[in-house]
Amino acid sequence: MTSATEQSAPVAPRLIATDLDGTLLRDDKTVSDRTVRALAAAEKAGVEVFFVTGRPARWMDVVSDHVHGHGLAICANGAAVADLHAGGRLLKIRALEREAALDVVHTLRAAAPGTAFAVELTTGIHYEPGYPPFHLDPGATVAVAEKLLHEETPGAGAPVLKLLAQHGELAPDEFLALARGAAGERASFTRSSPTALIEVSGPGVSKASTLELCCAERGISAAEVVAFGDMPNDVEMLSWAGASYAMGNAHPAALAAATGRTVTNNDDGVAVVIERILADRARNLAER
Structure with a gap:
């Protein structure tokens, strides 16, 4: 270089x-x-x-x-x-399909117990009780990921832009490698935070x-x-x-x-x- x-x-x-x-x-x-x-x-x-x-x-x-x-x-x-x-x-x-997001949630919970999730929709972000709160988004819904990703009618909910996964104990690069190894074929995984916070997008996004x-x-x-x-x-x-x-x-x-x-x-x-x-x-x- x-x-x-x-x-x-x-x-x-x-x-x-x-x-x-x-x-x-x-x-x-x-x-x-x-x-x-x-x-x-x-x-x-x-x-x-x-x-x-x-x-x-x-x-x-x-x-x-x-x-x-x-x-x-x-x-x-x-x-x-x-x-x-x-x-x-x-x-x-370029949305992340909700079914794929739920699959990632279940896979990462099993692979890295203690992982907490947030869901970034086109209308705003919402997160689980264990996820660090977003002070820039005081109107966010706090609920488990399954509820945040649920749709009464398929396709009726706002598109999911990305899923965020946070772990309080793993090192950032270790968490990213673990997530890619566990579910890398179902979504795109990356990170931009100095903490163990993974950002999950649709495949190829x-x-x-x-x-x-x-x-x-x-x-x-x-x-x-x-x-x-x-x-x-x-x-x-x-x-x-x-x-x-x-x-x-x-x-x-x-x-x-x-x-x-x-x-x-x-x-x-x-x-x-x-x-x-x-x-x-x-x-x-x-x-x-």
Whole structure:
């Protein structure tokens, strides 16, 4: 892997895909003035910017003030595409089937006793009594997973974007490996939290697969995409993009997947690379 100053990004990248927490956002969940300027400059130069995150659309207020032209975000690890110009309206949904979610619940309970679950629907999140409460979602229903996933009539309930599984004793990577080994053929498993919190999506659903769909709709190839990330839920996206950068604070799996490395999120690592890309672009145009 090369550093941000050594790796060559595409001469004419058409899209920048960036994770938020631990990547674009500083640890205090703010976007620096330098990063705001870099994002605006990229779009002014004709490069689209996609926010690609594990967050649900309703938690995108951290960047909604910095949305420029397109206003699209890939949320919930690829399970939804939201229009941030329209208050987070969901344009694309790649749901986890409730039967598959229940199967994962039962499998993980047996494989890792003490696991607690939450269910992220298109309408909001709900969780079991043993799951750490979401203070950003005070209206959540608290009940066992079977009740949270129950539908009176099949297909009548809100789509499930992802299932979350939390364990209070296992190490984060150990829990992820255990879950993948126990039920990996039934769903997609990843994590983005420093704790033992697993995020479960439908089979084949990831940041990368949804980004690929969005790019195909725009006639953009992987070679024309520059991606940024820091955690296991970014691995597929970092591997898919033509050029990709793991943050200086990244998880080893993200570092291994990326083609380059930049400085930490607190040091504006995304902005550092965007500035260099735009400078190279301007220089190439001047030399023509």
